[in-house]
Amino acid sequence: MEVTKVYVVNSALVKIDRHFSKGYKELANEVISEVISKSGIESVDLVVVSNMFSDCILDQLDISTILMQNLGMTKVRALRVETGESSGLAALETAWMAIESGAAENVLVIGVEKVTEYPTYKINKMYGKVLDYEVEFIRNITPPDYAALVMKAYLKKFGLKREDLISWPVKMHDNASRNAYAQLSFRISPEKVFTSMVISDPIHLLDTFPLGDGAAALLLTSSKAVRNTATEPVIVAHVDSAVSTQFHLREDLTRLPATAALASRLKEKFGNKVLTEAAIELHDSYSIYAYIILEELGLAERGKAREIVDKLEFVNVSGGLKARGHPFGATGVYQIAELYKLMTEGFAGKKFDGEYAIAHSMSGPDYNARVALLQKLV
């Protein structure tokens, strides 16, 4: 049997915000309606829902079923995917595998997260559960603590000062100022990063993502079904993921092992060019991770990512997790939705004419990482 290619044929997203008047059903409904209505695809045979917190925040298990019931989409195959903060790309991975294997032709991927149902300190507790509860979280270690330890180790290793790593959040806010869907679409000065409150020293509030609600959707099809679409298709050339060792077991605290493994596998399969010439959306949950991810992807030498930040034209055009926002389970779906638009109609005031785009997502301090490679039809 010939292996089919997998295509994204449409994407939709809502502005990430504190949507107090809307629940997850309303947010998901908005993006589903939009993504299907303009695509020319009349029915889907699989729905993959990415959501990280439904059990904790929404008191809802089996969210894919309940969502389908509420939208009148019964009899369809539906499932939820959860891999912590990278859930969105895991949903894409599931859909991609389903189409490539021939098990499905038209797949709807939905990422939806409602985090503003509770105050921040409650969400912080739930967020800590992306770490190993029994080994780490029960002992009061939380994700920003690790980011702080990584930043200090990185500064020490490469002989840098804290102010040397200030350009990332400033650039992300600048990018987000052109993204109509971004949660924090305002510019900031470097001074503002330092005067924002300390979360885990040296990580300040403006080194991290805001809490906001969001929903994004993708419509994927097979080679056969892509002929029926009314919109421009983009190929999902590859999706890959890896798990890494726990933080305290790492020899070098300044490396992200799963991301490094994925970069090396991508390079081996597609050549170095896909990494250096692609438009990229990467997982900058804390600004220190952005610098290290740039290095792991081979865009900069170790310890030198700060030197290239200002020159990056097509990296986190959205504003990244830092400023576009990070509605956890929806974030990976946002990344693909944004890259699809960037490669077709244009996004955030830019259009990318290159051949490849890469979405990178991870959970916690790279406990798992995922990448998706999009390719323009030529």
Place this chain on the structure above:
Amino acid sequence: MKYSIPKFWRRKEGYYQVVLTKCKECGKVAFFAYVRCPYCGSSNIELVKSSGRGVIEEYTVSYNRVEGGEEYLPKIIAVVKLSEGVRVVGELVDADPAEVKEGMAVEAVLRRFSSDDPHGLIYYGIKFVPAIRR
């Protein structure tokens, strides 16, 4: 009552002492009582007790507010290199954040992790204190 009894009880040895997983296949030693070697996946392991003594390699003073953990803020989270050469990340208590330094000698003590307010369980376990206190 929000806290589970069995979930904590079955791991208590690993919370009340610093326990290491020693792999007889790859020879590596890891903090925590794992069910297999977290490096190579071998089940040919033994659990050994650490001296609980070590030095601080790295630390952060954290103000990250997490429900139920407010009374402990700011907390110090430290990367400790144990005398056995193994790394553990844990809380440092009884220390003034301004006086904490890399290379500082620390040792493990039994403290409260958290409690199930107002009348529920208390989870206890290992934290670190500056060794000079003794």
